[in-house]
Amino acid sequence: MRRSVWKVLFGVFSLVALVGLLLAGPAAALDKVVIGHPGALSGKYAKAGEQARGGIEAAVKWVNETRGGIEVDGRKVPLEYKNYDCESKKESVTSLIERLVTKDKVHAIFTPYSSGLTLAGAPIAEKYGIVYMDHGGASDKIFKQGFEYIVQTIGPGSKYHAGTLDMIKKADPTAKKVALAYEDSEFARSVMDGAKQHATELGFDIVFERTYPKGVTDLTPLLSALKATSPDIVIGGGHFEDGQLFNRQMADLDINVRAFSLIAAATLPAFYEALTYLAEGVMGPSHWEYGVTFDPDAAAKEGLQWIGPSQDEFVQLFKDALGKDMIPDYHAAEAGAAVLALVLGIEQAKSVDSDKVRAALGDMTFMSFYGSWKIDKTGKQIGHDMVDVQWQNGKRVIVWPAGARTAELYYPMPTFAEKAAGKKATK
Amino acid sequence: MFAEQLAGNLIQGLVLGSIYGMATMGLSMIFGVLQVVNVGHGAFIMIGAFTTMTVFTKLGLNPIFAIPFALVIGMALGFLFYYVVMQRLIKAPELASLLATFSIGIILEETVKLTFGSEFRGFNWETGKLDLGVTVLPYSKLIAAGGSALVALLLYLWYHKTRSGTAVRSVIEDSEGARVCGINVNWAYALSFALGIGLTVTSGVFLTMFIPVGINPYMGGGYTVKAFVIAVLGGLASPYGAFFGGLIFGLMENGSYTILATIKGVEPFALTRFFSFVTLLVILLIRPTGLFKSQ
Amino acid sequence: MSARPGKYLALIPVLAAYLGMFVFGRVQPDMWQLVAMLAFYCCLGQAFNLFLGMTGYVDFGYVAFVGVGTYGMALTLSRLSGVEGIGFGALVIGLLAAAGMSAMLSIAVGAVALRLRGAYFAIATIGVNEGFRYFIEGARIWNGSEGIIFSKDLRAIFGRETAIALSTFWADVFVIVIGASAAVVTLIYMRSKIGFALTALREDEDAAKVIGIFVTKYKIIAFITSAVFAGLLGATAWALKLTYVYPPDAFEIHYTVEAIIIVMLGGAGTLLGPVVGGLLYGLSKYWLAIILPGFQLLIFAPIILVIIVAFPEGTVGYLKKKVRGTALERYIV
Incomplete structure (x- = not known):
């Protein structure tokens, strides 16, 4: 009796899965790359959350307008940014990430601010196997948990x-x-x-x-x-x-x-x-301050590839994005740099597949207005001073x-x- | 060394405590009259802080001038919220008024966030310092503490020496009886609610004189919890009891640090908080209605 | 009284609601996390209502029980991850630890606070919650303020795939089961001596004492039961699902306020209320976060105010009045 119930359930589930697979069909040609962000726009991290949103929007705008998009399959497609507000609360993070992955079909998730909220979203990002760009969780312990899709841009605390x-x-x-x-x-x-x-x-x-x-x-x-x-x-x-x-x-x-x-x-x-x-x-x-002197020459001197806007361009784009006359702080810069890292990662992987992008990010090093960037095997940032x-x-x-x-x-x-x-x- | 530290901290605790007391009187007053715990208490303190900052930075005035502004803004908000929301909830279950005041707090916080942003702000009012040897006190802190004590005294006089104060007191004791005696109970409720909010917003001014940084839409949360505890220490329904509750709380918070710091392997600062809450529970165990008698 | 037919009919709508959440999440797998969030709110309200609804006592420090339950599971998993072949035994031990620890805390709190009334009770429980958090940080027990991060322990015990499934699916299933169980227990209590005693207490505590009802005993039973459900909720929705715990997070008083909102929206003391309140609260939060990111609180707060003023007994409380005397009466409790 019990066994047959399980059989029926199993049948129902596999049917559902099959229908899902059929509906998904062959992959259509990619016409855009989307970044998803369950940002912390209100609640206790609202201030850092606003900075991060401005930084991401500034970098996205630079990619689309100055760089002409992101190159996948031999052609340039626009980069898009989709964000929600998690209210700085752990309950909201998982459902918003799931929505971003399944409904909005984003290609990478940006973490909300803080180590706690970053950890809260990690299991669901792992479940969907999607690149999880950490721009605001500095705890070293995040990288001792064995997460496979996390990539840090902010430097470790020690x-x-x-x-x-x-x-x-x-x-x-x-x-x-x-x-x-x-x-x-x-x-x-x-x-x-x-x-x-x-x-x-x-x-x-x-x-x-x-x-x-x-x-x-x-x-x-x-x-x-x-x-x-x-x-x-x-x-x-x-x-x-x-x-x-x-x-x-x-x-x-x-x-x-x-x-x-x-x-x-x-x-x-x-x-x-x-x-x-x-x-x-x-x-x-x-991590970063307005006035640092990273530029293509400095990159060339260290033998690193350069990407992204100059510092002043970034500051202007940031101000436009938020509609405020505000100098970005390091929260904005590291979120912006994480966008640039993702762009390079996707281009080097020649794919938006998260496994390939994560592998490419692991092998990659570059310099931007934020400074140099490199991660270790666990995804922890080790290149940034x-x-x-x-x-x-x-x-x-x-x-x-x-x-x-x-x-x-x-x-x-x-x-x-x-x-x-x-x-x-x-x- | 130990004695010096302790003395210094106790003096600081007394100054801080009088501001804590001031920041609790409005809460006690509202509870005493309406039997409503104002969960949005901290948001009104925050309004006072923003008032002070605006008066100082935008109008260029001495923060003392923020007091009349704060009182007027606070009482206006009090009357507004009373007539629009609270008067409909006098007979409703306790939960309804808890949630209503909580929602009012959120509305204030989010409105301020939209107007001023969520940045932590501050200002610098230079008044010079009084060096006591064991510790140093800026005069701005002394003004805030003195002002708080003065408000507590004025409130006492109002309650006991004026007609409107006596009317409010009679409503606290027996609202039906007061109604029979021809007192307009709804007006007494409205007045006490407005005055309670006015006091709370004004306490934000004193608090900002004491600590002129960290001004932010969400700054009130921590003060709400502290005010609850202090209010209970003071007897919950007694505004000037709350003032003494504040003094005790301030002395405990600061004084216990020096003693707890002598224990190895612990974090004394967090333990001072633990100690305050344990004291609260012990007091409630011995006297289930707080230290001072409610009127 | 006990022979009254259909005294448990009221379980049908509430259990249907929990089952409905589960089924919806299964047929819409990309909405499962939304279901998880809704289930969390429903379960939080259901467990909270078990004590508040029956007694009228507002436990403002309720989140402490959820927090302690989270620690119960977190400590178990992080301490037992080295034990060979512990497997699902660790989950059982974790749940037992969570239930046991929250029960112990509730007995300690109850001994002090249940002697108090009204606002004094509410504030004493805040004191317990805050005090406990500062004790963990100050005395450096349970890793102090650094908290416990145990994602790797979960993997060590169950392997990567199972660990992910536990965090993203099974934890939520547990939450639904806990919520439904809390509903069943609520109705059992309502229909037994405990319920009648506590109703008398809610109406007039002194009168109840005078006519010889041992209110304290029943109060404590309801208090502990409610705390144990909170502990189990913490062990699953916070520990198993999120795989970390920090003291300020686990004792965040805001969650008590959310529980109050949920119970209030649905109707305190009703069986169906917390589910309705939890769904209303969770769904409106979710949609507002998507439609108007950053403004949801400003919109939400006035809505709550209107609801409180218009329906002070909550939606289910209002409905209950409407269906009194009709055939639906037995189902809406």
Whole structure:
């Protein structure tokens, strides 16, 4: 009895599958390539989500208008972008990805922002065997899970502060005491573990290390304890909002240090807008910043192929896409670079088949306005290097690495009393 | 060293606590009169924060001038939402009013997002600092804390010394009786709801003086949960009880850090939060209606 | 009373709804994930309603039970992935762990919070939820804030294909089954002594005590049952399906609010309400996200307001009143 029920069910399912196969029919000639994106347009990641959308639209527009499309089967077809809003929520991600794959017939999925939402969509992308372009999930652990279709463009967290520490070591060999204070999240922890390891190798002393929970609105008790250790260098942060708060309350408590670096916050224009002169001399590592000097010549020097708009073209396209006079930040740049990577991948695979595209992406390396790009076997980004920026007289300048810098490091950072009296972090 | 840290944190906690208290009084007032828990509480704090920022950056005025703006905006919103939505839900099940206030909060957040964007904003109002040795306090924080205490005092006087305040109190005690005595109960409800929202929006001004960064359409969520806890500490229906609840909460949050930091292998900051919520539960176990008596 | 004919007829529409979701997902395989999302919302509402609908107590910290259930499954899978030949035993252990952990938490919470009334109860449960999250992060238990990512463990136990099928299909089937079971249990409770006692409690707790009903006992039974379903939901819809758990995500109070919205849209205390509410909520969210990405909340919130004002008893509550005295009465409960 039970067995016959299963037989009937099996029969029904295979019939359904057969009909589906018949309906699908022979593949029609490809007339466009479509990118699908369950973006985070509202909810807690709305800000980064907007940047990512602008970055993708800018890159897509460049591909269509300047490059004339994407070459598949010996002819150029347009690239299209289809996006929905997942509200930054994990329940919505899977159903939207499925819709993009099955209804909209997209050829690649771009992840929503954050490691969590990237992970939430991974099983369904694996199920449909579709290339899953990760532009906003930085956790190293994503790449230890054995996902076969994921491709990362954002760099992994552990490398963030290597440059900062090298630079300070060079500028001031007498600086010894490092304090680490950061958000208690998987991302910030991997960044700070990397920083701690590198600092110890360079001979710094870690005099303070504490975390604060996500969503914190007052850091006073933690910063009071930090102040008591009188550090030379403070490294910290996690996201934008707590970074802003961190700098503000350093000023409130009058904690003066020689160097102060924040992840994910100090590099954004809104940081200085909110803090004004309190942010003078504050530094931050970034995946990309407006002002980096990647161009076809730099690519040729390193023997890499170049693709994509110049930096200024990208910024203009981004502004047009969002209809706002806003400078893109690294969220936009890495999403845009992921589009360029996909374009090259499809062209080198000479196919939109995800298995072939994924294989091509694995073998490929290139440079764009975002810098160089290369992934390892697991899909993790290993080709991209970070830059360090500093606020000098209200402008973001790149101070590291030496080859890419647009200004000298200002060191030590002016005290908060000096800043209040009008001193800027320029000579 | 330990004692200095503790003293410094307790002073900071007291300042922070008075602002927490201020940010809870509106919630308690609305609950006391209408028996409605305002789940959209944080959104109104956010409106106050945006008001302050606009007054400072667009009008170029001292943030203190944002207070009258905030009070007027808040009361206008309060009357609007009362007459359009809340008055229809007075007799409805508790769930209905929870959801209604939640929806109102979302409408405010999304409207602000469309107008101002979802960027985290801030401003820098330089007032100088008071160095106490064990800790440093900017005068802006002291102004915010002093202002909060003053509002709590004014509210107390209004409740006890004015006709309208007495009318509202009688409605809290016995709405049927008040009706019989010729008090316009619906007006008392409307007035308390509007005043509660007005206080909440104004608390956004003080909060922004205290922490002038992180201003964003969704900033209110964390404050909503804290305000709930503080309101219960203060007796839920008592606005100035809420003020003392805020002081206690601020002292606990900041003070416990120094003590918890002496434990090895834990994250003291997260534990201060744990500690606050455990305290809440313990208080509720001993006194199921909060520390201060409801009127 | 127990001899009343057809006292379980009301199960027909609600079970038909769950079965309908399953069948729809099978004939429209490219909509399966949509079905999964709808099933999640229906199941969340159904489990939540089991306690709230019967007692009128609003457990604002309800998501803590879902979160703990997620941890139950996540811990099981990540700790047992090295055990040779564990196979589907790991799933069974995971589900048991989820149910056990949420039951234990609910007993602890119940001991404190169930003595409280109304808003005090609601806020105490928020305290438990937030406190528990900060405890995990602060005391660094269960990997602290770094959470557990166990996609690779799932593969190690079941192999790649089965692991993907578990995440993209079977987890959702479990959710549908859990939702349907919660509905059955709800009706059994409604039709038994528990239901009558809790109805008395909802109407007037003090009067119920005076006439000798042991309200506390029944309250606790309903509370634990509701928590266990939440734990199972977490173990499947969050753990098995998404293969990761972070503390701020698992204890996100927003999910309680969603549960309240669903129950409210459908009608608190009704059997069919959570399914109707879950479908209404999930479908409108899905379509708005597609038609007007970025604006759905702004449109959705006023709609909720209108519904609350127009139908304060929810859609099913309203329907129930309409069909009173007709032949449909037995089916719409």
